[in-house]
Amino acid sequence: MRYILTRTFALLAAVIMLGACEKNELPEITEAYNVSTKAKVKFFFHSQGAPAAAFYVNDVKVTAIAPVATGATAGQLRGQGFGTVFPNNNYAEVDAGSFKMRVIDVEASKTAGQLVELTAKEITLEPATFYSAYFVGVPATATSPATYEIHLARDNQPVSDFSKVWWRFVNTMAEAPFKVDAYAVKAKVPATATAPEVPAVIVPLGMNLDYKQQGDYVQLPVVGTWVFKVYPSGTTYDPETSAPYISHSLAVTNSHFGRVYTTQIRGKYEAPVPPSITPVTTGKIDYWRER
Known part of the structure; x- marks a missing residue:
């Protein structure tokens, strides 16, 4: 699991490194946020098996990853792969307005000498507004076309x-x-000789959510170890005791106060593997900090 750096000097150092490595990408925020003209966007690469890619707004590249330092490809632009995000900290600033948001196949574009789109979407970004842009879908197979899309969540x-x-x-x-x-x-804390039982705390994060849908932000009322569980809608389960389809856990402490997070499931569905109902899900659930 990734831990997001919060110290100002670390954020500035990351921005400087990215700026030195690649041109055209939008930097992480290093100065006062201009609420009159700018939107904030975080970019996620959630398409499992897709080529390494980059987000563009019209013809401007807005995501970046440092190039390889040595070897035959040293210094060349690279795309980002499944499970990555830009920027790691906070959001990128993007001009508000109506644009064509594009996901570009970086290697194919090098070969073709022009931008090769994997998918695109006409979008409108409002000023002083936060967004998450997700590259989703699956690659083509011998029997079906690719289903790449951009999901833009406010x-x-x-x-x-x-x-x-x-x-x-x-x-x-x-x-x-x-x-x-x-x-x-x-989870509940059993009673001891000196303390009564502490009941479990269950906080719904979203019910009956389809692909490319999200719940609202909700408050976690207490510190402690939280397990973020996902179940198939319409089935019989107890969120306290039933094994989920997929899950992750995090020890929430006082240091998390004031922060805003999102748990996400991504990639391509894989069925549960008997006898366990929990499938192999490495890399298919994660969380990120928005603020």
């Missing part, structure tokens, strides 16, 4: 409050045969 973040932790769930898992219910669950 991040309706809660008002800043340093006494609370906020969480959201987004479903970007392609070809799942069911909608999903998502929960944050803090």
Whole structure:
């Protein structure tokens, strides 16, 4: 699991390194946010098996990854692969307005000498607004075409409050045969000789969410170890005790207060493997910090 750096000097160092390595990408925020003209966008690469890619707004490249330092491809532009995000910290600033958002196959574009689109979408970005842009879908097979898409989610973040932790769930898992219910669950603490039982805490993060849908941000009311669980909608389960389709856990502490997070499922659906109902899901669930 990735941990997002919060110190100012670390953020500035990351921006300087990216700026030195590649031109045209939008930098992470290093100066006062211009609410009158700018939108904030975070870019996610959630298409499992897709070529290494980059996001563009019209013809301007807006994501970046450092080039290889040595070897035959040293210094060449690279695309980003499944499970990556830009920027790692906060959001990139993008001019508000109406644009064509594009996902470009970086290697194919080098060969063709022009931009080769994997998918594109006409979008409108409003000023002083937060968004998450997801590259989703699956590659072509011998019997079916690629289903690449861009899912643009508006991040309706809660008002800043340093006494609370906020969480959201987004479903970007392609070809799942069911909608999903998502929960944050803090297990009960059994009674001891000196303390009574502490009941479990169950917080719904979204119910009956289809592919390319998300829930609202909700508050996690207490610190402790939380398990973020996803179940097929319409099935019988107990979020406290039933094994989920997929899950991840995190120890939430006072250091998380004031922060805003999203748990996401991504990639291509894979069926549960008997006798366990939980499939091999490496890299298919993760969380990121928005603020």
